[in-house]
Amino acid sequence: MSVAAAAPLPLARALADIAAAVDRRFDLLLPVPADARADLYACMRHAAIGGGKRLRPLLVAATADLFGVDRDCAERVGVAIEAIHVYSLVHDDLPAMDDDDLRHGKPTAHKVFDEATAILAGDCLHALAFEWLADPATHADPFVRAELVLEVARAAGPGGMAGGQAMDLAAERTPFALSDVTRLQQMKTGALIAVAVEAGAILGHVPPEGRTGVRGYARDLGLAFQIADDLLDAEGDEDAAGKRLRKDADAGKATFLSLMGPERAREQCRMLTEQAVQHLHAFGPEADLLRALARYVVERDR
Amino acid sequence: MSVAAAAPLPLARALADIAAAVDRRFDLLLPVPADARADLYACMRHAAIGGGKRLRPLLVAATADLFGVDRDCAERVGVAIEAIHVYSLVHDDLPAMDDDDLRHGKPTAHKVFDEATAILAGDCLHALAFEWLADPATHADPFVRAELVLEVARAAGPGGMAGGQAMDLAAERTPFALSDVTRLQQMKTGALIAVAVEAGAILGHVPPEGRTGVRGYARDLGLAFQIADDLLDAEGDEDAAGKRLRKDADAGKATFLSLMGPERAREQCRMLTEQAVQHLHAFGPEADLLRALARYVVERDR
Numbered sequence: 001m002s003v004a005a006a007a008p009l010p011l012a013r014a015l016a017d018i019a020a021a022v023d024r025r026f027d028l029l030l031p032v033p034a035d036a037r038a039d040l041y042a043c044m045r046h047a048a049i050g051g052g053k054r055l056r057p058l059l060v061a062a063t064a065d066l067f068g069v070d071r072d073c074a075e076r077v078g079v080a081i082e083a084i085h086v087y088s089l090v091h092d093d094l095p096a097m098d099d100d101d102l103r104h105g106k107p108t109a110h111k112v113f114d115e116a117t118a119i120l121a122g123d124c125l126h127a128l129a130f131e132w133l134a135d136p137a138t139h140a141d142p143f144v145r146a147e148l149v150l151e152v153a154r155a156a157g158p159g160g161m162a163g164g165q166a167m168d169l170a171a172e173r174t175p176f177a178l179s180d181v182t183r184l185q186q187m188k189t190g191a192l193i194a195v196a197v198e199a200g201a202i203l204g205h206v207p208p209e210g211r212t213g214v215r216g217y218a219r220d221l222g223l224a225f226q227i228a229d230d231l232l233d234a235e236g237d238e239d240a241a242g243k244r245l246r247k248d249a250d251a252g253k254a255t256f257l258s259l260m261g262p263e264r265a266r267e268q269c270r271m272l273t274e275q276a277v278q279h280l281h282a283f284g285p286e287a288d289l290l291r292a293l294a295r296y297v298v299e300r301d302r
Numbered sequence: 303m304s305v306a307a308a309a310p311l312p313l314a315r316a317l318a319d320i321a322a323a324v325d326r327r328f329d330l331l332l333p334v335p336a337d338a339r340a341d342l343y344a345c346m347r348h349a350a351i352g353g354g355k356r357l358r359p360l361l362v363a364a365t366a367d368l369f370g371v372d373r374d375c376a377e378r379v380g381v382a383i384e385a386i387h388v389y390s391l392v393h394d395d396l397p398a399m400d401d402d403d404l405r406h407g408k409p410t411a412h413k414v415f416d417e418a419t420a421i422l423a424g425d426c427l428h429a430l431a432f433e434w435l436a437d438p439a440t441h442a443d444p445f446v447r448a449e450l451v452l453e454v455a456r457a458a459g460p461g462g463m464a465g466g467q468a469m470d471l472a473a474e475r476t477p478f479a480l481s482d483v484t485r486l487q488q489m490k491t492g493a494l495i496a497v498a499v500e501a502g503a504i505l506g507h508v509p510p511e512g513r514t515g516v517r518g519y520a521r522d523l524g525l526a527f528q529i530a531d532d533l534l535d536a537e538g539d540e541d542a543a544g545k546r547l548r549k550d551a552d553a554g555k556a557t558f559l560s561l562m563g564p565e566r567a568r569e570q571c572r573m574l575t576e577q578a579v580q581h582l583h584a585f586g587p588e589a590d591l592l593r594a595l596a597r598y599v600v601e602r603d604r
Contacts, residue, residue, distance in 0.1 A: 036472035091425060094421065096416070123464045141444075142444040146444040153432040158343065163342065163426070166342040166422050
């Protein structure tokens with residue numbers, strides 16, 4: 001079952017549209033040069049184009065829409081944040097990390113190319129994300145560009161995504177309580193989801209005190225997303241997911257699921273989703289896409 | 303022989319001062335947290351503190367001095383650029399890349415910790431560099447911060463350092479001509495050296511048309527530096543260098559040295575150094591540190 005088929009119609013269309021836009025932009029931003037870097041670029045393209053739900057770019061665009069932001073700016077920022085997400089998958093899949101052979105139904109980057117190329121392709125996507133954010137084409141106001149870089153770098157670094165991944169590797173060796181797992185996941189996946197929403201507000205010149213609603217939405221959505229991921233890992237179909245499942249249980253790792261059990265996890269996921277939607281109470285129908293996205297996160301099959 | 307002993311007195315003092323300042327700043331910027339990320343931070347500290355010539359931070363500071371920039375701003379930017387340099391060494395030393403056990407006279411990051419921690423520590427230093435550049439503490443003007451991020455990201459990514467490293471790995475498999483090696487080295491080491499100099503001018507609000515002199519200086523210095531590095535690799539002392547030497551010849555890789563021979567390489571290095579100094583003709587004694595640095599690059603023993 002495709003992503004689009006599982007989602008209600010306006011959301012399905014939004015997901016399909018953003019996926020096409022992200023692919024188109026990556027294609028233009030990553031032209032393969034006629035020199036010794038051809039494999040490096042081919043590896044970036046393999047990892048970045050034609051895969052993934054594009055949840056983060058959609059969150060940027062949907063939040064940016066709330067604040068009347070130009071769609072071109074929102075898509076540029078969405079692609080930059082997606083580049084960070086993609087680089088992290090390329091590095092996480094390496095033999096020294098999670099050692100995965102399959103991602104989005106395709107062989108992982110280091111399997112198609114080699115480990116050195118995959119490491120460098122990840123590093124390049126990481127640098128390109130900041131190049132794209134800081135480029136005047138992303139927003140005319142340098143204050144907006146600098147704030148985007150600052151927030152995305154914080155979300156990507158040791159206080160966010162990469163720090164969470166380090167904790168995740170440690171979780172295979174150390175007993176983790178529910179509060180540890182919550183913090184780990186808020187860093188590993190929550191921080192980049194949160195900054196995608198925040199970026200939509202930054203692009204709209206919304207001051208920090210005006211971002212409370214969308215921030216609350218992003219925080220609850222991020223946790224719900226991760227619990228749904230745990231449930232998919234345990235109960236999902238490998239073909240639909242396009243990656244190896246049942247890894248957490250095999251590694252004996254503490255997860256939301258192992259600590260709460262499937263019923264409480266499902267209940268918690270639903271509760272967080274409704275809570276996420278409540279945070280948007282100040283908005284009218286213009287926030288319906290964000291609301292639909294939150295509810296879809298629990299229902300998705302990949 | 304220490305770096306300081308090989309350099310003339312004012313340069314020796316400047317090198318010692320910047321090394322102490324960079325170590326102090328990394329120490330403050332990388333406090334080890336009391337959680338599962340302790341190893342991640344310890345690994346960043348191992349790689350970042352107490353090693354290296356700190357050439358890039360000194361170039362930022364010395365160029366910033368030409369344009370009356372506050373020293374605190376210049377040091378923050380120098381540390382950010384050094385963080386990019388350090389992350390690249392950590393990743394380049396990995397078994398899948400250059401497979402090195404020794405760096406700055408110490409075991410490499412993946413030897414002290416493990417490969418996963420080294421990959422993540424590199425990724426974290428990469429993100430932190432952009433966080434520090436975009437932080438309002440680096441410069442009050444957001445235009446300056448956004449331009450610093452843009453230029454450093456360009457220098458670090460596939461059009462600069464990481465692209466050059468990808469070419470370098472390809473050089474072990476493909477025959478490279480002198481023009482290929484020049485382009486490779488301009489990307490791999492030249493781009494980050496050039497952006498260190500450029501950053502000093504950006505901090506001083508010097509418009510691009512006013513940067514011709516320092517840009518020319520940086521370009522020639524970067525190439526001279528790399529030729530000197532090739533000579534050191536072939537003729538240097540492993541104890542003084544604090545790393546494994548004779549790698550290029552062992553790998554049968556085309557370098558400036560293998561293509562020009564030692565005498566022409568030494569001559570070219572001297573010529574480039576003098577050319578670098580000539581680019582500074584518009585400046586008075588305030589550029590003496592940059593001049594001394596260029597001449598020292600040919601004479602250094604590590």
